[in-house]
Amino acid sequence: MHAKDAAGNWGAVATTTLVIDKVKPAVSAVTVTPNPTGGAASVTLTAQATDAGTGVTRAEWFTGADPGVGNATAMTVTGTGPWTVSSTIDARGFSEGARTLTVRVRDAAGNWSVTASAVLQVQAALSFSTLGNTNPAGVGGTADDADIYSWSGTAFSRVIDASIAPYNLPGGANVDGFDRVSPTQFYVSFADPVNVPGIGVVQDEDVVFFNGTSWSLFFTGSAHGLGGNNNLDVDAISVVGSTLYFSTLGNSNPPGVGGTADDADIYSWNGTAYSRVIDASAAPYGLPAAANVDGFVRVDATHFYLSFSADTTTVPVLGAVQDEDVIYYNAGTWSVYFDGTAHGLTTANQDLDAFDVP
Structure with missing residues (x-):
């Protein structure tokens, strides 16, 4: 092109x-790690992209x-060709089994690639008592x-034999709450009073x-108003820092907590007071x-994550x-994390009454 001024002079030509x-760009080498998940909370999805034109954006x-196209979850694009695309995915809401993860890319001109996929084997890892x-x-x-078992994603094993050294719990002990800190450090609660070595009688x-x-004693419920009422026995625990959840x-509120008591609700003790942190029957839990x-x-x-003391037939969406079983609540959505029935826990004695996840 070139231009002319009012006097009729033409300028030089420019191009x-x-x-x-x-x-279309191309996407290949889709991988996801770890795979199988082995109970990992998240996985990393990566792929390679190439483009002979305007570049992958x-x-x-x-x-x-x-x-x-354009409506799936965005991934990070790095490089200058070939490009690496990646995303960290929360895998906790994925049900056990095979799950296909599919990737596609787009270039600067708006051309979308065909898709490429990888199959992720989702495994639930679990420590639990029966x-x-x-x-x-x-x-x-x-x-x-009172023993603690584990499910690795492929097999069960016993990881804590509670009656032998160094634990030495008496034969009548029945663990009904468990929080794992490490392979050798953990919190437990009991279904009945237990004579614990070095402590004496520990209440339920x-x-x-x-x-x-x-x-050692971490929380003395009887000293904080939970004694003398079987409804207030602790039968599920999770310890985060110094806070006990x-x-x-049964259906009795801890001291100082108002509203309708519910044995599906979750309470907290922060060292000075109780509060209700999850009202299980209310929205959004339902x-x-x-x-x-x-x-x-x-x-x-x-x-x-939750488990129940009896079959629960109307969990939203899950039925x-x-x-x-163990289910997972993901900011508004319920999913099955561990399907105990599918893994052979089919007798009443094998019902989960305490668990922790990696």
Whole structure:
């Protein structure tokens, strides 16, 4: 092109090149780690992208039904060609089994690639105690409802034999609350009073801590108003810092907590006072009135895991949840984290009544 002024003089000619890019970029080498998940809270999805034209500027991933180009979850794009696209994905809401993760990319001209996928094997990892004295499948030795078992994602094993050294709990002990700190350090509560080595009689509203070599009292429920009422026995625990989160055996509020008591609610003790932190029957949780929580793990205010002391038939969206299952609440959405029925926990003695996750 060139230009002319009012006197009729033409300027020099100048040129530019217009690139018409109609070639799709390509995406390949989709990987996800760790895979299998082994109970990992998150996974990393990565892929490689190439483009012969204007360059890759956008990427996205989805699982399940394709939401349409531009509507999936955005990924980070790095590099100058080839490009690396990546995303860290919260895997806690994925149900057990195979899940296909699909990626596509777009170049600066707006051309979308065809999709490429990887299959993620989702495994739930779990530490737990059972309601009664029956071993999970594949575990030998004497069954004990004070023992702690684990599910690795592929097999059960016994990780704490509570009756032997260094634990030495008496035969009548029945663990009904468990919070794992490390392989040798953990908190527990009991279904009945227990004579704990080095402490003496521990009530069923108390929480004790094993530090790797010895027991100590972490929370004395009877000293804080939980004694003398079986409804206030602690039957699910999660310890975060110095705060104890718990559910109760029956429908009685801890001292100072108002409103309708519910054995599916979660309360907290911060060292000075109790409060209700989850009203299970209210929105957005929507658990039925008959639900009774007997296992709890807090991630944060809007993410947590639950198990129930009896089959609960009307968990929103999920429907029937068995008392050997663990479900996950993900900021408004329930999912099944651990399907105990599918893994052979089919007798009443094998119902979960205490658990923790990695």
